[in-house]
Every structure is written in structure tokens, then in C-alpha cells.
Amino acid sequence: MRWFALLGLVSACPSPSPGTPDAGFRDVSLDPTNATGYQFQTPVYTVPEGKEYQDCWFVAMPDLNAGQDYYMDRFRLGALPGTHHVNVFRVKTIVHLDGAPGTMVHGEDPRTDECFKSGNWSDWPLVVNSQQSDAANPYYDWHLPGNVAHRFSPGEKLMVQVHYVNASTQDTPANAHVVLDMYRSQAAAPVELGTLFATEQSIRICQSNPNPTFHGTCLFNSGGTNIVAANGHFHSRGVSFSVYQWDGVSTTQPPPASMFYSSDHWDHPDMHIYSPVLNDATGGVWWTCEFQWMPPDPAAGGCDAVNARDPSTVKDCCYTFGPVVETSEHCNLFLYYYPKVAASDITCF
Amino acid sequence: MLLRLLLVLLLAGCPSPANTTCSGPVGEAGQPVALGVVLRGADGTTTVAADGAAAALIQPPQGGKVILAGVRARNLDTCGVNLIAAVRDLCTNRVQLEGRPVNLIVADDGWAYPAAPAELDNFANIGVCPNVSGVRNLYGEPYRVEVSVTDKNGKQGSASVMVVPFCAEPEHALDCACTCAARYVLGSSCAARPDAGPGGCPPGDAGVRD
Numbered sequence: 192m193r194w195f196a197l198l199g200l201v202s203a204c205p206s207p208s209p210g211t212p213d214a215g216f217r218d219v220s221l222d223p224t225n226a227t228g229y230q231f232q233t234p235v236y237t238v239p240e241g242k243e244y245q246d247c248w249f250v251a252m253p254d255l256n257a258g259q260d261y262y263m264d265r266f267r268l269g270a271l272p273g274t275h276h277v278n279v280f281r282v283k284t285i286v287h288l289d290g291a292p293g294t295m296v297h298g299e300d301p302r303t304d305e306c307f308k309s310g311n312w313s314d315w316p317l318v319v320n321s322q323q324s325d326a327a328n329p330y331y332d333w334h335l336p337g338n339v340a341h342r343f344s345p346g347e348k349l350m351v352q353v354h355y356v357n358a359s360t361q362d363t364p365a366n367a368h369v370v371l372d373m374y375r376s377q378a379a380a381p382v383e384l385g386t387l388f389a390t391e392q393s394i395r396i397c398q399s400n401p402n403p404t405f406h407g408t409c410l411f412n413s414g415g416t417n418i419v420a421a422n423g424h425f426h427s428r429g430v431s432f433s434v435y436q437w438d439g440v441s442t443t444q445p446p447p448a449s450m451f452y453s454s455d456h457w458d459h460p461d462m463h464i465y466s467p468v469l470n471d472a473t474g475g476v477w478w479t480c481e482f483q484w485m486p487p488d489p490a491a492g493g494c495d496a497v498n499a500r501d502p503s504t505v506k507d508c509c510y511t512f513g514p515v516v517e518t519s520e521h522c523n524l525f526l527y528y529y530p531k532v533a534a535s536d537i538t539c540f
Numbered sequence: 541m542l543l544r545l546l547l548v549l550l551l552a553g554c555p556s557p558a559n560t561t562c563s564g565p566v567g568e569a570g571q572p573v574a575l576g577v578v579l580r581g582a583d584g585t586t587t588v589a590a591d592g593a594a595a596a597l598i599q600p601p602q603g604g605k606v607i608l609a610g611v612r613a614r615n616l617d618t619c620g621v622n623l624i625a626a627v628r629d630l631c632t633n634r635v636q637l638e639g640r641p642v643n644l645i646v647a648d649d650g651w652a653y654p655a656a657p658a659e660l661d662n663f664a665n666i667g668v669c670p671n672v673s674g675v676r677n678l679y680g681e682p683y684r685v686e687v688s689v690t691d692k693n694g695k696q697g698s699a700s701v702m703v704v705p706f707c708a709e710p711e712h713a714l715d716c717a718c719t720c721a722a723r724y725v726l727g728s729s730c731a732a733r734p735d736a737g738p739g740g741c742p743p744g745d746a747g748v749r750d
Contacts, residue, residue, distance in 0.1 A: 404640075
């Protein structure tokens with residue numbers, strides 16, 4: 192049985208305009224062979240020059256197993272260039288962001304629009320993410336290790352967050368379009384995948400201190416964790432994102448030999464898949480984000496726009512935490528592991 | 541459970557800097573770095589913490605709960621000090637930590653304090669909740685806050701203090717009690733306040749409490 196989330200038709204919020212990708216850009220499409228899993232796609236839409244759209248689509252997982260839970264072990268995300276990220280979360284505590292399955296909450300103004308406010312999904316476990324934005328390779332196709340899978344319940348609500356940027360630091364040369372295929376696992380008793388989503392709070396990259404590094408740590412629930420995949424996320428002031436295996440006890444940065452992830456490409460960071468998986472007997476990860484301050488684009492408002500986002504009374508053209516690529520920064524870690532322990536994914540904020 | 545009396549040295553109006561950049565070298569260059577742990581409360585006030593101090597669990601804009609820990613220091617360069625601050629559970633010896641550059645500014649007492657103490661970014665934002673990996677509650681139990689600094693000349697110093705975290709924001713009290721409880725399951729309902737459970741180190745954990 193094929194499940195489509197036919198979107199845009201039922202949205203109660205402003206819908207992007209359907210369109211057709213420009214010539215020269217191969218559109219992305221759902222996998223026609225995925226006959227037993229789950230499929231979702233956004234409409235094809237345009238992002239005007241100088242704009243960032245962050246849209247939160249709500250979907251309900253179908254009943255694929257006669258009312259019982261089931262597992263997915265392959266995820267295929269396709270996106271036309273210009274996507275800043277696609278994040279999929281399990282919807283839990285509702286703060287100010289929600290929608291009926293099949294609807295979308297549009298985000299355009301980070302000051303007011305709920306799809307931009309991360310506090311709305313602070314306890315929503317990560318399912319899968321992609322930052323791939325490459326016309327030559329628009330699909331991120333991830334097969335989980337053998338006998339490892341994500342577990343879902345019939346009717347479970349997910350949020351698919353799609354961020355497109357068409358501005359000075361990143362552009363959307365054609366239209367915007369995202370497709371997602373999830374594939375059923377055929378394993379009899381899969382081991383459940385766990386996810387770890389961690390962010391650095393209250394970061395600040397200032398003109399007067401232009402090369403700061405921030406450090407964060409996150410503990411696993413137990414030893415014996417197998418790290419399956421990882422990727423880091425920051426914006427254009429980010430110069431180096433590193434993740435280390437860490438003993439969960441030391442308060443000094445682990446040695447270089449412990450580093451298992453590194454990225455210096457802010458706009459298309461590597462999603463590193465570990466094969467074989469990375470065994471971690473010690474209990475945690477340590478990550479660092481190194482930034483280099485750069486003058487903001489005058490066309491995006493320059494330092495006035497950056498200062499306007501800064502909650503501090505001290506205005507030093509500081510990029511602070513926020514989702515807007517042009518005027519704010521992130522330092523986020525996405526990590527996938529197994530086995531999930533005590534039924535809990537992990538967040539570290 | 542051993543709870544010490546809260547001995548918090550309230551700085552009578554923690555120095556309010558005339559400007560909020562940094563003070564350059566403070567103290568005596570030839571002396572070791574002198575350091576104390578500074579905690580920020582939910583109301584924006586700061587205290588120099590002594591053993592047994594109450595440490596506020598605060599919800600920052602991104603969610604979760606953090607302990608905001610900084611330093612007061614002497615005998616170092618106060619501009620762009622690299623701060624690492626950790627909360628250690630002495631039952632398991634495991635820590636959560638955060639590190640960042642901070643600026644300090646000298647006060648009348650000769651110590652340098654967070655340059656803009658009202659701001660979250662002047663402190664390490666030590667994320668401790670959701671308490672998914674913790675074996676005991678994050679509130680009402682003793683934990684150790686450890687801080688270390690390195691100034692731009694490579695001078696280093698460290699300090700630690702035992703604290704008792706508490707849910708400091710009434711508007712987030714229910715959520716705090718739930719998500720900071722031991723072995724919280726991410727996304728589980730916080731509609732009802734869970735039992736706090738017994739205090740002290742759970743059986744089977746290799747306690748290293750000193």
C-alpha cells in the first residue's frame with residue numbers, strides 16, 4: 192500500500208505557489224518502487240530573492256501493520272538546491288506549534304512565525320535529517336545497518352521541517368521541492384535506532400572577538416553504543432565543526448585521535464555514515480564549533496540587522512543563536528546510534 | 541541525602557560594570573590565577589558560590605534547562621577568557637559541560653566578573669535537562685560545579701564548588717520537575733509531576749563522592 196501525503200491542498204496556512212523547476216535542474220521525485228513504506232512530498236514552490244522560508248509540515252504515520260508498531264530501515268530524502276535543511280521530528284509536547292496531519296505552518300518572519308522558534312520542538316525526538324543541497328546529487332539515500340531500524344506507531348505524528356534560503360549566503364537557483372521515502376524493514380526483530388540532537392545555547396560571534404570556539408557534550412544512556420551516522424550544522428561564519436568520542440568524565444577536550452567527525456563546509460556539511468559502525472564503550476560525545484566573524488551583507492541589513500537579533504544590550508555586531516542564515520548562527524549536532532536505551536532518544540541543550 | 545546549608549555569598553549588588561567589554565590584565569601577572577565560581581539566578585542576579593549553594597535550573601530560549609556558571613578571577617587577562625564549566629554527578633563521576641569565550645571586567649574589590657552578567661552568553665550554559673542519562677534527579681541533590689579558564693596568554697586556573705540545583709522558574713516548575721527527574725524519557729508526558737524518588741546515589745553506581 193502506498194501512502195502519499197498530498198500537501199498544500201489542505202494547508203490552513205499560506206501555501207507556496209506550485210510551479211515547475213527551471214530547465215537545467217532535474218526535479219526530485221518519490222521512489223515509485225517504494226510500495227510498502229511511507230512517502231511525503233512538498234509542493235514545488237518558489238522562494239523569492241532575499242527570502243528564507245522555513246515550513247513545518249505535519250504528517251501522521253500510516254497503519255502499515257494492522258494496528259501494531261512497525262519499523263523503517265531506509266530513508267531517502269531528495270531536495271532541489273537551496274535547501275538549508277530538512278529535519279524530521281516526532282511531535283511530542285505542544286507549545287505553540289502544531290497542525291493537523293497534512294497541514295503546514297509557514298515560516299517567513301523569525302520574530303513571529305512559530306516554525307522558526309526552536310523552543311517549540313525542544314522535546315521532539317529527531318527522526319532523520321539532511322543538509323544535502325546539490326544539483327548533481329540531490330538525494331540522500333540512507334540504508335541503516337542490518338537489523339537496525341526506526342520504530343513508528345500507526346497515527347504517530349511527525350513534523351517535517353523544510354528550510355529554503357534564497358539570499359546572499361545561500362541561494363535557491365530554481366524552485367523548492369522536497370521528497371521523503373521511508374522503507375519498511377523486513378527484519379523480524381530489529382534493534383531500535385536512537386537519535387541524539389544537541390545544540391549550543393546562547394552562542395555569540397562578535398566583531399570584537401571574531402574567532403570563538405564553543406564546546407558542548409552529550410552523554411549516552413549507557414556504554415556499548417554504536418554510532419551509525421553524524422552531521423554538524425552551522426551557518427556561514429562556521430569554519431570547523433568537530434565531534435569526538437569522549438569518556439563522559441574528563442573536562443578537557445579529547446585528543447585529535449578521538450575525533451570521528453569533521454566538517455568545514457557550512458552549506459553542505461558531510462553526513463558521515465560509519466561503516467562499520469563506530470563502537471563507543473565510554474559514554475558520550477564532545478563537539479566543538481569554531482567560528483570566524485565576517486561582516487554581514489549590507490543587502491541583508493548589515494550590522495543593524497545582526498544587532499536587531501541580539502538580545503544583549505551590548506551591540507557588537509554579534510551573530511547570536513537563531514535560524515536565519517543571513518543574520519544568526521547555529522551549532523547543532525545530529526547523531527544516530529543504536530541501541531536506543533530505555534525507550535529514549537537524547538537531546539542536549 | 542546530605543544537604544548542606546546553603547551558604548551563598550551574595551555580592552551586594554554584583555559589580556555593575558561601567559562598560560561591558562573587558563579589563564585587560566587584572567591582578568598580578570606573576571601570581572597564579574585566582575578563581576571562584578559565579579552562578580547566575582533566574583532573575584539575572586549573580587552570586588559567588590560557596591559549598592552548598594543553590595544553583596538555578598533555568599530554561600533558556602532554545603529549551604531544556606541549564607545551569608549558568610561563570611567565574612570571578614584575578615591574575616589573568618580578562619579579554620576573551622576561554623571558560624569550561626561542568627556539572628559533575630559524584631555518584632557516577634559523569635559530567636555535562638559547556639565551553640565558550642567570555643569577557644570579564646574588574647570591580648572595586650579587585651576581582652574580575654562577567655562583563656554583562658544579565659546576559660546568558662556571559663556564562664557557560666551547562667545543559668543538564670532533559671535528564672535522559674542521569675541516574676538521579678537534577679534538583680534537590682548535591683552536584684559539583686567545576687570551572688576552568690585559560691586566558692589568551694595560556695594562563696590557567698580552576699575551581700569547584702558543591703551546589704544543590706533547584707527549579708528556579710515558577711512558570712516552568714512542572715516541566716522542570718519532570719524533565720530534570722532521573723531517567724526522563726524524551727518527549728514523555730509531563731502532565732503529572734513525577735515522584736521525586738529517593739535521594740542519594742542509586743545502588744550499584746560507583747560513588748566517588750568526596
